[in-house]
Amino acid sequence: MxxxxxxxxxxxxxxxxxxxxxxxxxxxxxxxxxxxxxxxxxxxxxxxxxxxxxxxxxxxxxxxxxxxxRLGKFIQDVNALRSSAQEQNRDNHFYFLSLLAYGGEGIYYFVEQIVWLSKSGLLKPSLAREVQKISAWAELIGYVGSIALKREDLKELDEKLKCLSSSIEISEAREESSDEVREKEKVLKMKILMKKLSILQDFADGLMALADIRDGKGxxxxxxxxxxxxxxxxxxxxxxxxxxx
Known part of the structure; x- marks a missing residue:
């Protein structure tokens, strides 16, 4: 629908x-x-x-x-960190990955504001060169955490998909209607696909951050x-x- x-x-x-x-x-x-x-x-x-x-x-x-x-965009990472801290039934491993993902990205977006102000002429031009390495390292750490979190999400989605597939097999064996479950299965498969694409995107962005750290050498x-x-x-x-x- x-x-x-x-x-x-x-x-x-x-x-x-x-x-x-x-x-x-x-x-x-x-x-x-x-x-x-x-x-x-x-x-x-x-x-x-x-x-x-x-x-x-x-x-x-x-x-x-x-x-x-990106002006003020770091606020969304601050809120994401607050939300992850309030989530129930999560272990320290989850909080650590959240800190890497949202903390790294938040620092990156915050420092990028300084880079923008420097390149636009409000702050001294040399400041951009001084803080860009900090920005690149924070960005890379954020992507490492983000990929790890999304891999955890992917495992949960795969488990849910297995359960739905089992439900469909049971329904078909009993000759019962499984249309609603099949619709849920399609939605879940789409979520898994989007999650995989998101991980691929993080790898691509992480490669660019690493290139900034190494000044494009290699x-x-x-x-x-x-x-x-x-x-x-x-x-x-x-x-x-x-x-x-």
Whole structure:
């Protein structure tokens, strides 16, 4: 039923709801930025071509715009940490992973505000270079924690799927209707797929954070590879945000 409603939804209304979200606009900017970086890194255009200079300027401008969109975003991680602390029936392992995921991401978003203020000219330009390593390390720690948490969630979802599959087999053996259970199974499979895509996205973003820490040194951190990882992450984020709004 939910899928049917989604298909019948007016596209422009859906697009309006998507663009009304901060993350919606941010991910479209991310797609634009990493598409530009991918074109530049692939050497499709000659170095002296006017469009090459235009793409470099556009990519830099979009990067700064995305930092502005993150203003105050660290608050969501503060609230996520508070919520995880209030959850019942959770062990210390869960709290530790939550601290890594939300704490690392929260510090990253907070420091990015300083980077933005520095690059926009309000603070001294050298400050951005001084704090960017802190930002990259916090981001990487956040992704490590996020991947670990999502793997735990994935295990729980897999267990639920096994139980539903068993229920369907029992219902079919008794010649009873299992339509409702099958619908739940479809929803659960979709959740598992989205969770796997989210983990893949975290790996791609983590690779970019590691590239920032190593200043792009190493074959795996070539501009083409990092641009491809950024574009993959942006497309997955856009898809997740689109179906959730």
């Amino acid at each position: 939910a899928a049917k409603t989604q298909k019948q939804r007016d596209f422009l209304n859906h697009l309006e709801a998507y663009l009304a979200k901060r993350d919606g606009v941010d991910k479209l900017l991310k797609i634009s930025r990493y598409t530009s970086k991918l074109i530049l890194s692939s050497s499709i255009l000659p170095h002296a071509h006017p469009l090459t200079r235009g793409l470099k300027s556009f990519e830099s401008s979009v990067g700064l715009s995305r930092k502005a969109f 074959m795996i951190f070539s501009p083409f590879v990092i641009s491809s990882a950024g574009l993959l992450s942006a497309l997955i984020s856009t898809h997740k945000n689109w179906i959730s709004c």
